[in-house]
Amino acid sequence: MKIGELAKRSGLSAHTIRYYERIGLLPYADRDAGGRRDYDESILVWIAFLDRLKTTGMPIRDMLRYAELRAAGDHTGPERRRMLEEHREEVRAHLADLQSCLLVLDTKIDTYVEAEQRTHSHDEPRQNDHDDSFGARQART
Amino acid sequence: MKIGELAKRSGLSAHTIRYYERIGLLPYADRDAGGRRDYDESILVWIAFLDRLKTTGMPIRDMLRYAELRAAGDHTGPERRRMLEEHREEVRAHLADLQSCLLVLDTKIDTYVEAEQRTHSHDEPRQNDHDDSFGARQART
DNA sequence: CTAGAGGTTCGAGCGCGCTCTAAGTCAAGC
DNA sequence: GCTTGACTTAGAGCGCGCTCGAACCTCTAG
Numbered sequence: 001m002k003i004g005e006l007a008k009r010s011g012l013s014a015h016t017i018r019y020y021e022r023i024g025l026l027p028y029a030d031r032d033a034g035g036r037r038d039y040d041e042s043i044l045v046w047i048a049f050l051d052r053l054k055t056t057g058m059p060i061r062d063m064l065r066y067a068e069l070r071a072a073g074d075h076t077g078p079e080r081r082r083m084l085e086e087h088r089e090e091v092r093a094h095l096a097d098l099q100s101c102l103l104v105l106d107t108k109i110d111t112y113v114e115a116e117q118r119t120h121s122h123d124e125p126r127q128n129d130h131d132d133s134f135g136a137r138q139a140r141t
Numbered sequence: 142m143k144i145g146e147l148a149k150r151s152g153l154s155a156h157t158i159r160y161y162e163r164i165g166l167l168p169y170a171d172r173d174a175g176g177r178r179d180y181d182e183s184i185l186v187w188i189a190f191l192d193r194l195k196t197t198g199m200p201i202r203d204m205l206r207y208a209e210l211r212a213a214g215d216h217t218g219p220e221r222r223r224m225l226e227e228h229r230e231e232v233r234a235h236l237a238d239l240q241s242c243l244l245v246l247d248t249k250i251d252t253y254v255e256a257e258q259r260t261h262s263h264d265e266p267r268q269n270d271h272d273d274s275f276g277a278r279q280a281r282t
Numbered sequence: 283c284t285a286g287a288g289g290t291t292c293g294a295g296c297g298c299g300c301t302c303t304a305a306g307t308c309a310a311g312c
Numbered sequence: 313g314c315t316t317g318a319c320t321t322a323g324a325g326c327g328c329g330c331t332c333g334a335a336c337c338t339c340t341a342g
Contacts, residue, residue: 002288002289003288003289004287004288004289013330013331014288014289015330015331015332016329016330016331018290018291019329019330019331031290033338034289034290034337034338034339035289035290035337035338036288036289036290036338036339037289037290049245049249052242052245052246055238055239055242056239056242056243056246059328059329060328060329060330061328077253077256077257077260078253078257080253081250081253081254081257084246084249084250084253085250087246088243088246088247088250091239091242091243091246092243094239095236095239095240095243097196098196098197098232098235098236098239099236101193101196101197101232102197102229102232102233102236104193105193105197105225105228105229105232106229108190108225109222109225109226109229112218112219112221112222112225113222115218116218116219116222119218143318143319144318144319145318145319154300154301155318155319156300156301156302157299157300157301159320159321160299160300160301172320174308175307175308175309175319175320176307176308176319176320177307177308177318177319177320178319178320200298200299201298201299201300202298
């Protein structure tokens, strides 16, 4: 598989794939006679895993560390495990954070909905601005 | 309240507070006789709200848009509501994403745990590398 | 034989969200 | 009066994660 097809199948751009190889996130790919990268299906699994790490907010430098440990051999398993466990805790914490923010968003939206309902029933609009306001004080954007 | 105290109480740095004012996320603060910013307690509520938006991944340019709408007056309520609703959907989607990644992480960690158990019981270590491997192929980091 | 699609390398550039520096002002305490 | 320290401004710099441009090469179809 050439880089273009890998790009399509992995969702990364060809540019990004080359960049990842450059920094060591992806292995140095075999080249064909013309010097072009030729990939094996198996790379997709590794990219998918990297994607999970990325989605969950792991910085590239940590993914790199993980990749290095992996390349260093089987005996680094325990450290890789530790990395993932630590990361998992961070993800859980972030998840909890997001959930609590969601609740706040919900109530905030409710406030707007109620304000609109009041506006539609009787003709006097009202303010709901006791919380996140700075309204007219900010003139220039 | 001076900027230093606000920094402590809001968790932002004084630098960041000035930066937010500059770009319009925070209102232009009143200055005292000596030209120093003097804040009212109420700013904390707005900062807390911004923090939620930030935590949930809203880019600054969108927060700015929200702030502008707010400054534009009460009639922009519906659009602000729309923004928040849209944002909420993104947050929900991201949350779901994270949760599914967490599951993958869990099973990945399990794999490592099992590998370690095998290593500890009989002396022959084993590989678990059918998935995210590129092991020895990557030499130079 | 030629055109065009898609590949190569190297290195510069970009968008984001801060973060920091420099040079100066001001107010309080010794 | 002098020092200290928190503040002011304008503007440069940074770390991250790409993203793109330039110049060149190679394979394939017509």
